[in-house]
Amino acid sequence: MKTPGDTGFAFPDWAYKPESSPGSRQIQLWHFILELLRKEEYQEVIAWQGDYGEFVIKDPDEVARLWGARKCKPQMNYDKLSRALRYYYNKRILHKTKGKRFTYKFNFNKLVLVNYPFIDMGSGRGVPQSAPPVPTGGSHFRFPPSTPSEVLSPSEDLRSPGVFSSVARRMARGSVSDCSDGTSTNSELEEGVGIEERGGVAGPDRTFRGLLHPRLSHDSLFRAYGGPGGLGRPPPGHRVHGDPMSPFPVSPLPGPGGLLGPTLSPAMSMTPGSHLPYTPSPSLSPMLGSHFSFNPDDMKRYLQAHHQSVYNYHLSPRAFFHYPNIVVPQPHRPSAAPDKPPAAHPPTHHHAPPVPHSHSLHHHHQGEEQHPSPFKFKLQPPPLGRKQREGSASSTGGSSSSVGSSYAASGLLSNSSPVGLPKIKVEPISDMESEEEVEVTDISEEDEPLDDYDDEGDVFAPAHPANGNAPCTITNGGLGAIAEDDLDEDVFKTPAAPTLGPLTPTLLGLKSEPGPPISPGGTLCIPLKQRFKRRWNEDQKMEADCERENAEDKKVRAEKDEVTPTRREPENGEGPQKSPSLSLGAPPPPAQRRASSELHRATAQLSLENHGAC
DNA sequence: GTCGGAAGTC
DNA sequence: GACTTCCGAC
Numbered sequence: 001m002k003t004p005g006d007t008g009f010a011f012p013d014w015a016y017k018p019e020s021s022p023g024s025r026q027i028q029l030w031h032f033i034l035e036l037l038r039k040e041e042y043q044e045v046i047a048w049q050g051d052y053g054e055f056v057i058k059d060p061d062e063v064a065r066l067w068g069a070r071k072c073k074p075q076m077n078y079d080k081l082s083r084a085l086r087y088y089y090n091k092r093i094l095h096k097t098k099g100k101r102f103t104y105k106f107n108f109n110k111l112v113l114v115n116y117p118f119i120d121m122g123s124g125r126g127v128p129q130s131a132p133p134v135p136t137g138g139s140h141f142r143f144p145p146s147t148p149s150e151v152l153s154p155s156e157d158l159r160s161p162g163v164f165s166s167v168a169r170r171m172a173r174g175s176v177s178d179c180s181d182g183t184s185t186n187s188e189l190e191e192g193v194g195i196e197e198r199g200g201v202a203g204p205d206r207t208f209r210g211l212l213h214p215r216l217s218h219d220s221l222f223r224a225y226g227g228p229g230g231l232g233r234p235p236p237g238h239r240v241h242g243d244p245m246s247p248f249p250v251s252p253l254p255g256p257g258g259l260l261g262p263t264l265s266p267a268m269s270m271t272p273g274s275h276l277p278y279t280p281s282p283s284l285s286p287m288l289g290s291h292f293s294f295n296p297d298d299m300k301r302y303l304q305a306h307h308q309s310v311y312n313y314h315l316s317p318r319a320f321f322h323y324p325n326i327v328v329p330q331p332h333r334p335s336a337a338p339d340k341p342p343a344a345h346p347p348t349h350h351h352a353p354p355v356p357h358s359h360s361l362h363h364h365h366q367g368e369e370q371h372p373s374p375f376k377f378k379l380q381p382p383p384l385g386r387k388q389r390e391g392s393a394s395s396t397g398g399s400s401s402s403v404g405s406s407y408a409a410s411g412l413l414s415n416s417s418p419v420g421l422p423k424i425k426v427e428p429i430s431d432m433e434s435e436e437e438v439e440v441t442d443i444s445e446e447d448e449p450l451d452d453y454d455d456e457g458d459v460f461a462p463a464h465p466a467n468g469n470a471p472c473t474i475t476n477g478g479l480g481a482i483a484e485d486d487l488d489e490d491v492f493k494t495p496a497a498p499t500l501g502p503l504t505p506t507l508l509g510l511k512s513e514p515g516p517p518i519s520p521g522g523t524l525c526i527p528l529k530q531r532f533k534r535r536w537n538e539d540q541k542m543e544a545d546c547e548r549e550n551a552e553d554k555k556v557r558a559e560k561d562e563v564t565p566t567r568r569e570p571e572n573g574e575g576p577q578k579s580p581s582l583s584l585g586a587p588p589p590p591a592q593r594r595a596s597s598e599l600h601r602a603t604a605q606l607s608l609e610n611h612g613a614c
Numbered sequence: 615g616t617c618g619g620a621a622g623t624c
Numbered sequence: 625g626a627c628t629t630c631c632g633a634c
Contacts, residue, residue, distance in 0.1 A: 026624090026626080026627090028626070028627085029626085029627075071627085071628090073627095073628070075628085075629085076628080079615095079629090079630090080627090080628060080629065080630090081628095082615085082616075082617095083617090083618085083627085083628075083629080083630095084626080084627055084628075086616080086617065086618070087618095087626075087627075089617090089618095090618095096616080096617090098616095101615065101616095102615085
């Protein structure tokens with residue numbers, strides 16, 4: 001059985017520290033697992049096994065019990081604990097080793113990133129105090145050296161908590177539970193770290209500093225990996241080509257028996273293909289060559305890229321908006337570099353300027369649609385939603401390739417997309433607006449010709465004053481969501497039944513445009529033109545009827561006139577007093593009615609000219 | 615044994 | 625947010 005000391009399977013100290021659990025003041029399960037893994041006394045309970053980062057829970061019940069003790073959950077059992085572990089799957093912190101019972105594998109990529117939310121990326125986000133140094137600017141990201149003697153002086157060896165294996169050995173004692181005393185969530189580990197740090201660096205960011213001794217230069221730190229030739233060259237025997245299991249284009253981790261040995265975090269190499277769906281970054285493409293570089297800039301770029309891959313499981317453009325210089329290659333990894341637009345990504349583009357943050361991009365997007373995006377995106381299009389699939393099936397244009405090309409060409413889901421491009425769902429700012437967006441899309445598809453898509457606006461939406469582009473404006477977040485799996489179906493599908501409510505104004509404004517608007521009172525407000533037309537039809541019909549009646553009337557009158565020739569006078573006098581159209585029961589003489597119709601017609605025309613609409 | 619949804623807790 | 629609890633499905 002391997003012990004952390006034997007195998008070197010030990011994580012950096014930050015990984016064991018509860019405060020390195022972002023967003024949680026309590027110890028997290030993966031921390032606890034690491035904690036157990038590093039303690040020899042629990043080797044019979046849980047231990048590293050197999051591939052790097054892989055561990056097996058030898059005694060599930062005991063692990064559950066320990067976990068329950070730590071969390072003061074006496075009812076804890078392996079079923080529950082394993083459920084918690086399974087939640088790590090989605091977080092890419094852990095994954096299951098299939099076919100091996102009780103065997104899991106850490107994804108160090110994720111752990112690094114979780115604990116290195118570092119990359120400032122211009123967002124102003126600070127590095128957590130508990131986080132180790134990160135490869136930004138003057139900081140030197142450091143993975144644990146293989147042995148203290150390789151890199152560190154004896155004093156450094158003693159002081160640097162970065163020498164994980166030695167630390168781990170010394171740490172492997174004491175209680176696991178913090179439930180009883182409540183004084184420490186990581187008692188013995190913190191104790192150990194504290195011991196070291198008492199002799200070394202203290203302070204709120206002691207871990208950070210502790211991991212990066214001031215005396216350690218970048219060169220000295222990475223020469224261990226770079227070999228005698230300095231940076232960029234692996235030592236003899238070191239694997240040169242990218243380890244598919246490694247987060248690095250060329251793994252800093254040697255294989256078993258490699259030069260660096262297992263003192264590197266066991267999980268560093270962990271997550272292969274499924275978690276590394278692409279070559280870290282084309283901007284690192286020089287690293288794909290025959291030498292590996294731990295150049296901090298390269299590291300930074302790598303980690304930036306990987307930051308995306310891990311945090312954004314499906315290369316959501318939402319995140320790439322933060323790092324627009326990152327071009328995500330298509331699956332054919334080796335050709336990633338040639339895929340790059342040379343002009344946009346010259347080799348000298350390594351030292352990319354600070355990438356604009358999402359906010360600035362947002363701004364940019366809103367105000368400068370006419371300008372081609374300076375950012376080069378090469379993102380896979382989101383999976384087609386149902387509606388999209390149906391649409392593409394029925395239409396000749398809008399192939400999936402055009403989706404991709406539209407993404408790649410503009411870098412933004414630009415409204416300047418030519419007709420024929422697939423209609424792009426724009427993620428709303430809120431769920432509520434999502435509903436609106438769906439409506440907008442539906443409307444535009446069904447009721448509006450493409451010509452009506454607003455070239456000036458941000459979305460494909462009918463150019464209608466009631467539309468109101470505000471909710472349709474693409475935000476960086478909104479755009480990003482296009483590629484989000486979880487949104488794909490929801491966003492693209494046609495809502496079963498539009499729910500009125502807060503959406504009503506927008507919906508009505510959009511949907512009702514072709515039809516008659518609804519008056520505030522709820523009655524249909526028939527357009528004036530239509531009303532006059534109806535009136536005209538009525539008049540025409542009435543006129544025909546009246547002429548028929550008139551014929552009979554004449555006949556009757558002729559008969560009556562023979563008897564009472566003066567009876568018609570008063571009847572004629574009633575005519576002007578009654579509108580012929582309002583007095584259907586007693587129609588005026590034809591001439592009068594004709595004059596009335598003419599009057600109506602003239603009135604209608606006049607009204608049409610004077611009034612625009614209802 | 616493993617998985618993941620759902621609801622609940624803190 | 626990070627589990628915990630329960631549970632049905634495979």
